[in-house]
Amino acid sequence: MHQGNFDLSLEQITKIEGHAALTLKVKNGTVEKCTFEVPEYKRFYTQAVRGKHITAIPQMVARICGTCSNAHLLCSIRAVEDAMGIKVSKQTYLLRRILNNGLIIRDHALHLYVFVLPDLYGRESLLAFDEAIEEEHELVHDAFAIKEVGNLLAKWSGGRSVHAPFPTIGGFLTLPKNGDQEKLILKLELIRKKVEKIIKIFEKCEFEIKEDILFSALQDNNYDFFGKTIITADNACVPARNYADHLEHVVKPYSQASAYMYEGKTFMVGALSRMNLSKAGLHAHTKHGAESALKLFPSQNIFHNNLAQAIEILHCLDDSIDILSKLEIKDEKPVPYTLKAGMGTGVIEAPRGTLYHRYQIDEKGVVIHGDIIVPTGQNQICIEKSLWDFAQKNLHLEKKQLAHEMEKLIRAYDPCMSCSSHFLKLKIEQL
């Protein structure tokens, strides 16, 4: 038990996407400093896009992040299409939804099973689950089965689950083959019970840390992750293209990531925000399958971000079955366009929250200026606030347990350091 000053250092937080660090300073039983540091070695993509032609930009910026590469790809394509005034076909819209659904299923399942589930079962890793215990054995296999179906959706629609090569400005370079839809539907139906099981596990999970913060997400009536309006929990509505005007960039000298406030308020983006603000738009089968879990929303419990992700897996599964059962691929080329100067904005809901790309383009199609705002940057201040509040209330815990609980809290936010930066170490120092 720590009554006064203490010193604790944890070099590397595991089971998150990328590397990151935290410094906590405690003096006379009071937290004096709590900084969430994202000291990645910057790759300067916003400078690198300048002078490049728009046709090269989407695949280039997909390389910002391996895990949500297809979200960056789609967001960037939409920004360029916005600048060029391109309206895509219904088929392109549906195929992009399948690609994004595949990403959400795979990425959320990676987070829930590989990063979070070991905390619930007291294991070091999903791979350390005891195969002799039926429940644990099943969960390991559920994890692989669900992630694989997410990959299959992305491969079918986009050609690959990471850095998909088929999507392009105006449509798709290569179209998927007819005849595979039924097989994909069967595979989706086979994992449905497994997804319902993981929803139940996170519904029963008693981890709780409530935060009085603003939740914000792109609104879509059918929960398609491609809406046109940003909504917030205090009922503000902002056209997506103007989103950046409402964000205040906060410089954290100890962190290489950009942090943001929303109109001066601490806010959160991601699955919890989407579920809090848009659960009415979920697929009817998902509303039925996750009925009791959905009653927990709206929620201020940060750990319900995990539950919200589990429900979103089910929604993406049901939505994909719906689309695939009606989608007959017809041959079509990407929409042709004429280069023109202008500004284009793309906003989508990536797995971890609202993703924003904006490019200023000259008459030759060359990018003059680019802005990219990623979800983890938007959540950075909120993560820091939660960690500070949690530490202050739990200074009585043993060092090892305090560090472990703070890691669990960081994982609940599902930060992505590849997007925002690259290196997090937890250091708790004595003053």
Next chain:
Amino acid sequence: MTKLRVGWFTFTCCEDSTILFTELLNTHWADWKDKIEFVNARILKENNKIENIDVSFVEGSISSEEQVDKLKEIRKNSKTIIAIGACACTAMPSGWRNTFDEETKEEIKFLIDRYSHLEKVEPLKTYIKVDDSVQGCPMNEEKFLELIGNSIK
């Protein structure tokens, strides 16, 4: 049977190959679980060590002295090192700043100085001997499977 002691490390990159590798577990873990022990794989587990490693797969390029030191430590403690993906093999696309004109370099100089970046982003081979590589952005899956398959024969 002695398990192959494997390390998976990342430096400056987008970790696309790390994601591809975790997704390969979906279909290959059943075969690998009795043949591979992960000594260090931050994305998968706690308690990661850099000691007595048979094969280290290293993704990403090198941007700082701190990374150079860690890379050399991995080299010292690994029998084989395999560079994974374009950034580890060529320093691109992580190393866009190597290609910037003088004006853009001046613009980012305060960040390079503040966070002690090296002057240039470099591939692994600049600092250590690399035994083999899997090119690609992300890495070529077949080549990776071939290499790991040969190691656990």
